[in-house]
Amino acid sequence: MERVSSGFAESVSGLIRRNGRLLLERPGQEPVEVTIRYLRPLTERTELVLLDDKGREVASVAGEDAFPEGERELVREALRLRYHLPVIRRVERVEVRFGTRYWWVDTDRGPRWFALREPGKNVTWLSPSHVVLRDTAGNRYEVQDVGALDPSSQRRIRMSL
Amino acid sequence: MTLLDPIPDGLVGSPPTGFRATVSVVGDLQAEGAFGPSWVATDGERVVALSARELPVDIPLDRITEVRVDELFGASRLVAVTEGADHTLATYSRNLVSEFAALARALDDLREGRDLQLPDEIQRATCSRCGAPLPDRGATCPRCLSRGSVLRRLLALLRPYRARVALLMLWTTLGVGATMVPPLTYKMIADRVIGAGRHAELPLWIGLMLAAFLMASGFQLLTNWANAWLGARVVADMRAMLHARAQRLHMAYHNRHESGALVGRVMNDTGELQHFLIDGVPYFVVNALTFVTIAIILLALDWRLALLVFLPVPLLVLGGAGFWRLLSPLFHKRGNRVGRLHTILSESIHGVQTVKVLGQERRRESEFDQANEQLFGVHVGVDRTFTSFFGTMSIMMALGTVLVWYAGAGSIIEGTTGIGLGTLLAFVGYMALFYGPLQWFSAVLNWATNALTAAERIFAVIDQPEEGTTRADPVNPQRVRGRIRFDRVRFSYERGREVIKGMDVEVAPGEMIGLVGKSGAGKSTIINLVSRFYDPDSGVVSVDGIDLRDVDLAAWRKQVGVVAQNPFLFNSSVLDNIRYGDPEASFERVVTAARAARAHDFICAKEDGYDTLVGDGGSALSGGERQRVAIARAILHDPPVLILDEATSAVDSETEQQIQEAISALVEGRTTIAIAHRLATLRNADRLLVIDDGRIVEQGTHEELLADEDGHFARLVRLQTEINRLRAEQSTWKE
Structure with a gap:
């Protein structure tokens, strides 16, 4: 198996989807079952890594352009199926009860109601306007740009975080 | 229990006709991430999965x-694998991890023709009553919990001190009553002594005024005294309850929560509560009583003037509430920023060497400056808000005073309403008592909320179930023989991530077993299950044929000796530490045990001998010494079953030799389960179990396992030898 010793591979090809599995078939090699992940899933969703079923690196690339055009939709689909980070578009209401903060939000994946506790531990500011919240069950939610939300959502976020 | 969620609305398709689910779970995500329902069910013959978007x-x-x-980013996926293909059954958020883990296991049981086993209880992430997300799995729902109920529980703690509470209330009432008297004496002096010329009455009213002042102060003193006792008493009781409960909580609770959080709860939350009970509650009660009494007196004296006094009241109350709404996020922000500054400061100091080596002093400075300036900003904000508040409140109170003087003096001059100078003076006197506390009412309410939150957090710990037996009449074995059996044992710390994946093994009495495997393979979990810090999710761990869950827990722990990798020593003498499990043990027995553990010599060589204090966590002893003290402790404890978690840290060869001798003395005649790292232990063990990914993959003696060159064990040993060779080379370089 070809291993990349430094930097990113120029190109990778041979991705196929078969029977619900993602495989990498390279000429002269056994097909390997792979998963595709972002290297920086929170701050910069560009560079990707392919891992085999034992979690070992098969290849890392600078972006989906490293795949032939015909395989890019497969890459995108695999990423859509793996990454579940709802993006908050509107904060409808925030309520505090006995130290637990309840949030009613509208996300790109639909409305959601969650509870937040210990903000020191569960609120991560990736930049002054980009924040990730972790609710009490362990789900995460993202606000990509607080300044781009409507004024009342912004106010609720600033009051609560 | 049963796990049978009904089919939600809005799904594509329906289950095949005649399908009757025996286990079913509702999911909350679609494959590509949108929130929406799904449903996975089995009837024992087939599994059916429906969702709102995908085909059934x-x-x-x-x-x-x-x-x-499959663990995804921010979600999980339940997959059924058939010959050559993966079928996604459901995608779900972290809320449903427990439910789907139970379903996955149920499907496995049914598929392999075993009896269906569901966990006794699934701790849901949402409230079963109102559907709200819970602060913790299985916790009480804050939205279903009323402040009143927490308050009632808190008051119930006062029950043993009923007589004192009654006395306290009497003193409070008398104190407030006495405070009401002086303004009335102003009126009497003005109207009767000065106005009507009854000079002889002056000593009477002056005396009454003095007596009232003295009584008010005296009762206030008594009230505060009694209250300080009661508040501190209740909180001390709670602390004791918390500590006792913390000792008996399931290890699972301790693993789920940071130890700091529990310590914080015992100290901070009870402290907050104490502060509120001693200062907040009396303030509130006294002022509420004063407020109502004065309002009644004012209305009785002159209702028109009274209404003028009441005029600024709504403004004061609303102003106070508004002010708190402004201030509490500022306080919150200040707390966060102080924390941030602390972190930076502590990193700067602890990491000073790294910062210097990487030449990043400037960057640290600018990071600190930025956080420091932010804290400065919020400090200014807090203080300015306070100042503006006091300013506004003073103006409103002044407004009331001016109005009363204007209207009161006007009436006296006109002489139409019958208001005398005395009444006016009494009004002015009462007004000072009346307005003052009002501005703080909202503050106290806010304070009350915080204190009740603290109380709720404390009760949440107190309400946690204690560990113990599942049976009402637990078996109490006097001394077990030590036959330990794992029967189809499966276990996970976190639902959904199995650590022990079906384990069968039997250990004969007196046998020494060595557990070998990579870190994370499940070795520590096996000893946790034997110690019964946890119960298996399914299957049985038994001793002498009795299910451990049926054995009296305290009796069982007495039979198990544990020598941990990093043994914990209490901050007291070596002697106390060796006989921690049996404080009554004679000194001679302690010495015998220490000698067997090869600890006697080093203890005697210390200046204070057996009286040597071991320091915080044993910090005054070396690693090898701590281990031998722990071994001596286990020898004295004399358990039929021994658990040994060998330290990985390298010690010099002489210490190694002594520890080895100590261990040999210890394991003699006991059923021993050791997590083995040392070659000597591996050789001495009657049988080695090689653990990989929660399963036993090989077993046999050291020689037998080494003979299989392709086996797991032989590979592990080769790797270890290589590491040791590298280490040896490194140490030669250093020399």
Whole structure:
């Protein structure tokens, strides 16, 4: 198996989807079952890594352009199926009860109601306007740009975080 | 229990006709991430999965070769594997991890023809009553919990001190009553002594005024005294309850929560509560009583003037509330920024060497400056808000005073309403008592909320179930023989991530077993299960044929000796530490045990001998010494079953030799389960179990296992030898 010793591979090809599995078939090699992940899933969703079923690196690339055009939709689909980070578009209401903060939000994946506790531990500011919240069950939610939300959502976020 | 969620609305398709679910779970995500319902069910013959977007899945169980949970980013996926294909059954958020883990196991049980086993209880992430997300799995729902109920529980703690409470209330009432008297004496002096010329009455009113002042102060003193006792008493009781409960909580609780959080709860939350009970509650009660009494007196004296006094009241109350709404996020922000500054400061100091080496002093400075300036900003904000508040409140109170003087003096001059100078003076006197506390009412309410939150957090710990036996009449074995059996044991710390994946093994009495495997393979979990810090999710761990869950827990722990990798020593003498499990043990027995543990010599060589204090966590002893003290402790404890977690840290060869001798003395005649790292232990063990990914993959003696060159064990040993060789080379370089 070809291993990349430094930097990113120029190109990778041979991705196929078969029977619900993602495989990498390279000429002269056994097909390997792979998963595709972002290297920086929170701050910069560009560079990707392919891992085999034992979690070992098969290849890392600078972006989906490293795949032939015909395989890019497969890459995108695999990423859509793996990454579940709802993006908050509107904060409808925030309520505090006995130290637990309840949030009613509208996300790109639909409305959601969650509870937040210990903000020191569960609120991560990736930049002054980009924040990730972790609710009490362990789900995460993202606000990509607080300044781009409507004024009342912004106010609720600033009051609560 | 049963796990039978009904089919939600809005799904594509329906289960095949005649399908009757025996286990079913509702999911909350679609495959590509949108929130929305799904439903996975089995009737024992097939598994059916429906969702709002995808086509239905319907697979006979006998075609499934594996049921797998894929951990995704922010979600999980339940997958059924058939010959050569993966079928996604459901995608779900972290809220449903427990439910789907139970379903996955149920599918495995049914598929392999075993009896269906569901966990006794699934701790849901949402409230079963109102559907709200819970602060913690299985916790009480804050939205279903009323402040009143927490308050009632808090008051119930006062029950043993009823007489004192009654006395306290009497003194409070008398104190407030006495405070009401002086303004009335102003009126009497003005109206009767000065106005009507009854000079002889002056000593009477002056005396009454003095007596009232003295009584008010005296009762206030008594009230505060009694209250300080009561508040501190209740909180001390709670602390004791918390500590006792913390000792008996399941290890699972301790693992789920940081130890700091529990310590914080015992100290901070009880402290907050104490502060509120001693200062907040009396303030509130006294002022509420004063407020109502004065209002009544004012109305009785002159209702028109009274209404003028009441005029600024709504403004004061609303102003106070508004002010707190402004201030509490500022306080919150200040707390966060102080924390941030602390972190930076502590990193700067602890990491000073790294910062210097990487030449990043400037960057640290600018990071600190930025956080420091932010804190400065919020400090200014807090203080300015306070100042503006006091300013506004003073103006409103002044407004009331001016109005009363204007209207009161006007009436006296006109002489139409019958208001005399005395009444006016009494009004002015009462007004000072009346307005003052009002501005703080909202503050106290806010304070009350915080204190009740603290109380609720404390009760949440107190309400946690204690560990113990599942049976009402637990078996109490006097001394077990030590036959330990694992029967189809499966276990996970976190639902959905199995650590022990079906384990069968029997250990004979007196046998020494060595557990070998990579870190994370499940070795520590096995000893946790034997110690019964946890119960298996399914299957049975038994001793002498009795299910451990049926054995009296305290009796069982007495039979198990544990020598941990990093043994914990209490901050007291070596002697106390060796006989921690049996404080009554004679000194001679302690010495015998220490000698067997090869600890006697080093203890005697210390200046204070057996009286040597071991320091915080044993910090005054070396690692090798701590281990031998722990071994001596285990020898004295004399358990039939011994658990040994060998330290990985390298010690010099002489210490190694002594520890080895100590261990040999210890394991003699006991059923021993050791996590083995040392070659000597591996050789001495009657049988080695090689653990990989929660399963026993090889077993046999050291020689037998080494003979199989392709085996797990031989590979592990080769790797270890290589590491040791590298280490040896490194140490030669250093020399």
